[in-house]
Amino acid sequence: MRCQPRRDRIVSAKLAHMNLVAPRTPRKLALLLALSAPLSLAAEAPARFHSTEIHADRSVTFFYKDAAATKVTLALDGVAKPIPMEKDTTGIWTVTTQPLTPEIYSYHFEADGVLHSRVNFTDDEAKAIVEETHRLGKKVAAHAIGSDGIAAALRAGVDTIEHGDGLTDAQMDEMVRRGIYWVPTITVGAYVAPGRGSNWAKMVDLEKVAFQKALKKGMKIALGTDAGGFDWKALNQATEFEYYVKYGMTPMQAIRSGTAVAAELLGWSDRIGSVEAGKFADLVAVSGDPLSDVTELERVKFVMKAGTVLKSDIH
Ligand SMILES: [Zn+2]
Secondary structure (H helix, E strand, C coil), rough: CHHHHHHHHHHHCCHHHCCEEEECCCCCCCCCECCCCEEEEEECCCEEEEEEEEEECCEEEEEEEEEEEEEEEEEEECCCEEEEECCCCCCCCEEECCCCCCCCCCCCCCCCCCEEECCCCCHHHHHHHHHHHHHHCCCCCCECCCCHHHHHHHHHHCCCEEEECCCCHHHHHHHHHHHHEEEEHHHHHHHHHHHHHCCCHHHHHHHHHHHHHHHHHCCCCCCCCCCCCCCCCCCCHHHHHHHHHCCCCCCHHHHHHCHHHHHHHCCCCCCCCCCCCCCCCCCECCCCCCCCCCCHHHHCCEEECCCCEEEEEEC
């Protein structure tokens, strides 16, 4: 079931986190918007992609150096609409999408009480991403919010779910059964919620409930922070440990979540995650007892990376 266009779409899928990407194929253009917007744009005729511009109303203009087609098809929310292309005075072809309304790209609750969102990839695309990545011996992390995206990621066979807001009980059970990890990223969710409004505050509560259920079910929870989603000089990433303990882990469980379990997730248990002969000497030290107060990890006094001391405030 492998064919060239699909491989091109994989390239774009891998870059999707940069928000907007275009594969290099001249025959077919498929552009994907991150943030769960189910937008794809296809020009079936030769067109040389030039650049994109995202406008304040969330409409998008695509620019082509040349195009044999005079229109492209925009598939939004499952409905394909042809949009005419225009040639500007400099000879560049352009096409502008309709504005993406909040309903289209936002996370929302439906009558079932579950958090939903539109899924970015078809099952074929997601499976191709996982197959190709596993073939190269790598793990696949799915940056997934909303139960539909999580379900799609699980169907595709990913190794870990990042964020995971909207995890259902059945999905948690499946993850436990299949040994799939969850990286809940509580800190960044709580940090961005006030500014984003909409359902984001509810999503923070949802993560708390899910975390407590997952813990009871014995899910593999690995500590991750979504670094880049916040200014890590202003917000201490180790706050994540504090949330895990507040939500029910023992301090040791939280520490293992950020060390041994996270190493396991990466497939790096032979190199990192515990203090043992033969592993990287990656160590931190604090001045208090993190087992009685896990916030000690927010006040790291000593850092050794692969045997080299990078910080030492312990005298
Ligand atoms: Zn993220």
